[in-house]
Amino acid sequence: MPPFDIGKLLPGNTEVAPCGACPVRSLAVCSALHTDDISQLADIMVAQRYDAQHTFINEGDFADQAYNITSGTVKMYKLLADGRRQIMGFLYPGDFIGLAVDQSYPYSVETVVPTAVCRFPRKQLDELMAAEPRLQKRMLAQASHELAAAQDQMLLLGRKTAREKIASFIMMLSRRAMERGQQGNPVHLPMGRADIADFLGLTTETVSRTFTQLKTSGTIRLREGSKVAIIDRPQLEEIADGV
Amino acid sequence: MPPFDIGKLLPGNTEVAPCGACPVRSLAVCSALHTDDISQLADIMVAQRYDAQHTFINEGDFADQAYNITSGTVKMYKLLADGRRQIMGFLYPGDFIGLAVDQSYPYSVETVVPTAVCRFPRKQLDELMAAEPRLQKRMLAQASHELAAAQDQMLLLGRKTAREKIASFIMMLSRRAMERGQQGNPVHLPMGRADIADFLGLTTETVSRTFTQLKTSGTIRLREGSKVAIIDRPQLEEIADGV
């Protein structure tokens, strides 16, 4: 039998959540809206929960829905015909999916851990955007931010060594956690080695070997619960920057 | 003496060009504006011309200007500390620079061939954008388009072989030429092997060898004037897609 099926939902799905009490409101695009606009958003929104390893967007499908992550982690990826996979990025609470999209989704999206999202019909979201320049401005800012991240990743994929890639990856997760007010040192890696490999353009074996190498050189330490402790942060930063 | 200097300009620089007669108006973000708005744009705009191989944006500099290419070709790139370079993309007439930008430019921009641009102060462009939702919408569309291209490039850099990278590159230039109403078959490559290498995450030697390989297999033919003739387009497409 197949490892996952047609959108099995966790208990409590499709509830209409109170945006006013939303824990990620300050992070999300919703921050661009006033309280009365938020209620408009809430009207067209559906809250939903997915299991881990559940694909809720398939590359090529008609893109009629947009999503906002409220808890959990997801990965966006593209596939080649023979199954080679490139993960474009990992998304966290507050991140938005389906903004920079044409008619059909240019990538698939799959949960890494159990994840909650807010789902919007794109058509109505477009209308709200047309009426609310603040929202549109916020979307442009988000697109710009994503573009900058994509360009950093292009430098990493095209020109960095395995060692530099892994160091950059740990630094990125650490910085991201701190930006979100979480602790930046024992960094939590919710994704497996295969996901890390497909994000960095490596194989799982090379990822594993490189972690070991950084551990041996005293730069990091691997902790239980898929956590990485940064022992020598300045050195990790230097490795990441290719110095 | 240094190979290039402090912004030497070709004759006829800093002229105030008539946007109404602009050859790339339909391609550019300007297409979002009506004739009377265009005049506002023209008021804050300066037309400028640069020699080939001239760097007019330096990574890290304060980003107070935005640019629109009106003729020529430029490359955007990032550098690592030891000089390794990744080219994020090549831009053609109608393309916009300085949109998805924070305080400082996240990349350098250098002309590939003699190039003409329109230059805008970002501050005033932002004001015009706030007043003209159509312009802002157009900018969001452009950012989305760039993001999709960046994601395709991430798949290429992370997961494609040298052969697939070169095939994808030729196909991309061919498609782009056709979108612009130019002929898509003898594809013109205005950039050198080093630029192609730094765009595809390869070395110049590998680029050269791979061109030879595709030539030997009868898929392409190298023509004078840095042109590539596509002999077997279906096969080139299959190679590009990793089949």
Next chain:
DNA sequence: CGCCAACTTGATAACATTCAATGTAGGTGG
């Protein structure tokens, strides 16, 4: 026509992949 930069080709080496085996941890059932 000659020069110089860019491109091509050749030989060797290195980094990462591939194939294969072993180790470890989380989850399930006895």
Next chain:
DNA sequence: CCACCTACATTGAATGTTATCAAGTTGGCG
């Protein structure tokens, strides 16, 4: 509660693609 089982992670050995180092060749331009 422990033993087992399965996933995943790590380690090992050999291969291969691409990089590196080095020598030609071509072609554009003065």
